Amino acid sequence: RCGYVAIVGRPNVGKSTLLNHILGQKLAITSRKPQTTRHTLLGIKTEGPVQAIYVDTPGMHKDNDKALNRYMNRSASAALKDVDVVIFVVDRTRWTEEDQMVLDRVKYVEGPLLVVVNKIDRLEDKAELLPHLKWLAEQLPNAEIVPISAQHGQNLDTLEAQVAKHL
């Protein structure tokens, strides 16, 4: 079994960190600075009979007037088409205009959608996560929601199992 898995989300939510941790190598450059990933990157993870081709995207930006942003938004949108699974990465509690932009696009994705709530290692109070998860579930009723820490590898086994289910 083999398929494409798109990783989308606004800049800085941890898309490239997630790809690197899944692959166990530093393929994508990660940084606190937005716009570190300017092109779409592919990473292949093979485990037993399952081969997942992850597509890391540049993230969607709100200033569509800049040529570089337009280019990055185009490649992020293109990655949503013709894939088997979409992973929408968001921050643990923070929600921005750019998250909303991505949400408005992934709403129309027909295939399986996984919403990954990243950076849970930074949660000061676990209780603050629950309202966010509930709200996300209301926005995207067909999505599966998986809280993770891409940096520390927390719950990535659950995420990869969810991905494999759809390939």
Ligand code: GDP
């Ligand atoms: P991208 O723009 O979505 O690809 O984000 P990056 O993967 O480049 O990560 C942006 C920043 O968030 C970097 O400084 C990462 O080290 C940090 N980061 C990513 N995942 C986590 C996480 O699970 N926990 C914490 N604390 N920081 C993270």
Ligand code: MG
């Ligand atoms: Mg990146």
